[in-house]
Every structure is written in C-alpha cells, then in structure tokens.
Amino acid sequence: MQSMSIPNGPTALRRIIGAELKRLRLAARKAQHEVAELSGIAQNSLSRYESGVSAMSNPVAEKLLTIYGVDEEQQAELLDLVKRSRKRRPKGEAKTAVWEPVEDLIALERDASKILEVAIQPMPGLLQTEAYARAMLGQGKLGADVVEDNVQARLARAAVLGGDNPVGYWVVIHEAVLRCAVGGAETMAEQLAHIAELSKRPNITLQVLPDSAGAHSASAGSFMLLRFPIAPEYGVVYIDYFTGALYLDEPEEVAQYDDAYLHLIKMALSEQASLRFIKKLSQELYS
Known part of the structure; x- marks a missing residue:
C-alpha cells in the first residue's frame, strides 16, 4: 500500500x-x-x-x-x-503552533464537499466543544500557549459545518467515545448535548455504533474520508496516529475504506435511535 x-x-x-x-x-x-x-x-x-x-x-x-x-x-x-x-508561507512569517498534519487536514476540509468519518476514540475534532478539546490537548507535554493555539484551531475547523455552503458530514461514533469521560462529567454532558444538537442540522448525519454491534470493519481505528466537488473521482483517507498522520489516495485503498464505511452505517443505530441513545447515556453517566 x-x-x-x-x-x-x-x-x-x-x-x-x-x-x-x-x-x-x-x-x-x-x-x-x-x-x-x-x-x-x-x-x-x-x-x-x-x-x-x-x-x-x-x-x-x-x-x-x-x-x-x-x-x-x-x-x-x-x-x-x-x-x-502555488502559495507558500511568506518569508519571515512565523509557523503556526498547530500540529503539522492537522494543517494539511484543515486545507482539505475547506475544499471538501463531503466528509465521512468513523470515530472509535476520541470524539471527532469537528464536533468537539472547547472544554472537551482543552481536556484532550492538555494531556501531553505541550505548553499552555501551544495548547491554546491547538484548541482554537480545532474549534475553527467546525466552521465548515455551517455557513451558506456547509460540507456534508456523515459520522459514525462508537459507543466507547461517549463513555470515555474526557474532562469529567460536566464536560461530557456538555459535549453530548452539543453533538445531539448538531445532529439536527440537515447537512449532518450522526449515527452511534453500539458495543452490542460486536466486531466491525473499523476495528483498526478511526478514519476520515474526504471528497471534493472540483475532482469528483478523487478521495483522500486521513488517519492520524500518535506521532503523525497518513493520507491515502490510491483508488484501490480509498475503495476499501468506502466499503468499510458502508458496512458500518448499516451496523450503526439509525439517526433517531442514535439521538435517543446519546441522551439516555448522558443521563445515566453524566447527570
């Protein structure tokens, strides 16, 4: 590959x-x-x-x-x-403190017409609240200024979900993401309420993959698949890991992720059932 x-x-x-x-x-x-x-x-x-x-x-x-x-x-x-x-960073301009692979992802998200995402852990960056993002990014050895830059960059990414021409976003979130108490009960209650509200937008489809679904095609981890209006036959799969990220665009590879995604949305709860599941879990765990 x-x-x-x-x-x-x-x-x-x-x-x-x-x-x-x-x-x-x-x-x-x-x-x-x-x-x-x-x-x-x-x-x-x-x-x-x-x-x-x-x-x-x-x-x-x-x-x-x-x-x-x-x-x-x-x-x-x-x-x-x-x-x-052909654009380059102007000479002398300071390099952003945002994690470098995310700079590339931000550029791709801005140009995408459709984003398909599977989240096994943690909550997708496009959906994170400020408190959740800060709790996640504060776990490493980054300085306070760098953490803050990354938090604000992560929040800014969500702009593609709104505006006059929002990207079509279809996400499958594993139950483990909802159960992992990032930042504590208050942060998680706010986070789950946030995704429940976002799921009502016409350009966003959110499904939960429950633990009861068993083995599934994303057992290797989370991934994002992006499509672009300017090049309809071109797709990019984004996968991040502890020290970097992979961008896969060979058609045969992208097709495999397409198949995996289709398999997952069939296994996941419907939109309505997912919303009920999120609200019920929030009440049980974080109220």
Whole structure:
C-alpha cells in the first residue's frame, strides 16, 4: 500500500488538481503523448502534474483545460485552485503552533464537499466543544500557549459545518467515545448535548455504533474520508496516529475504506435511535 505524502497544504491541492487533470484527459480520450504534442509541454512534466508532484502555472493549466474542452466556469474553479496550490508561507512569517498534519487536514476540509468519518476514540475534532478539546490537548507535554493555539484551531475547523455552503458530514461514533469521560462529567454532558444538537442540522448525519454491534470493519481505528466537488473521482483517507498522520489516495485503498464505511452505517443505530441513545447515556453517566 502506498501512502499519500503531504508536506504542506499546497501539495494537497496539487494532488486534487492532478487527479482531475487525469480524469479530464481520459474523458477526452487522449494519451499523455498526444497532449504533449498538442500543448508543447513535455510528457514527463504532464506526468508530474497529474501525480501532484509539481506545481504548474495558470497559463499551462489553461492550455491543458482548453485541450480537454473544459467550460469556462469549471476552468475558473480549477485555475483558482492552481493559483492557491502555488502559495507558500511568506518569508519571515512565523509557523503556526498547530500540529503539522492537522494543517494539511484543515486545507482539505475547506475544499471538501463531503466528509465521512468513523470515530472509535476520541470524539471527532469537528464536533468537539472547547472544554472537551482543552481536556484532550492538555494531556501531553505541550505548553499552555501551544495548547491554546491547538484548541482554537480545532474549534475553527467546525466552521465548515455551517455557513451558506456547509460540507456534508456523515459520522459514525462508537459507543466507547461517549463513555470515555474526557474532562469529567460536566464536560461530557456538555459535549453530548452539543453533538445531539448538531445532529439536527440537515447537512449532518450522526449515527452511534453500539458495543452490542460486536466486531466491525473499523476495528483498526478511526478514519476520515474526504471528497471534493472540483475532482469528483478523487478521495483522500486521513488517519492520524500518535506521532503523525497518513493520507491515502490510491483508488484501490480509498475503495476499501468506502466499503468499510458502508458496512458500518448499516451496523450503526439509525439517526433517531442514535439521538435517543446519546441522551439516555448522558443521563445515566453524566447527570
């Protein structure tokens, strides 16, 4: 299995652009060598653009999109993404204290049209209250300032769930997440009330996977699957671990996580039953 290496946000955008360029070329029934002849762009450069290894200029992107017959509206969207993919942190600007893999995830979440998540432990970052986030992030050896930066960054991520064009978010939360008393009873009561309220939003689907479901396809741990409107056939699986994170985007790998997710939503409680379960558990454990 091959993992997706994303050293920074712009590289993540290049992978999305590359996947869409490849899809458009194949839809136009053209081989790379044909496009190279038509565009005057070296074939090895085209390969690097499609794999997301190299950034391209807007004139090069515009030339390719014209060859592929892309309409003006989609061209404008892709060219904006191309421009953003070349951005770098200004010289002298301080690097954020936020954990580096999360910087990449934030960039992906902003561009996603759909986020599917499975949480085995802890509560998904997009759903955490301030008190819960602070209790989680305060467990390590980070200084108070760094913890605070990370807490505020985690809370800011939730902006994608609201606004005029919120992301579609479908999350399966294991019962163990609800039972683990992070921050104590008061913090957990607030946290469970928060997710119960969020679950009422039309763009959010929340299901609980109870302990009684038994063995399941996410026994290896939590994961997030992101899809993007600009590249509908491209998906990224995000998995974090103690010292870093993995980004998987090989189609065969993504398909396996798609299958695992479909299996889990069938095993999980319905939305209505999940809401009743959350309220009942909160009363039993945290009232």
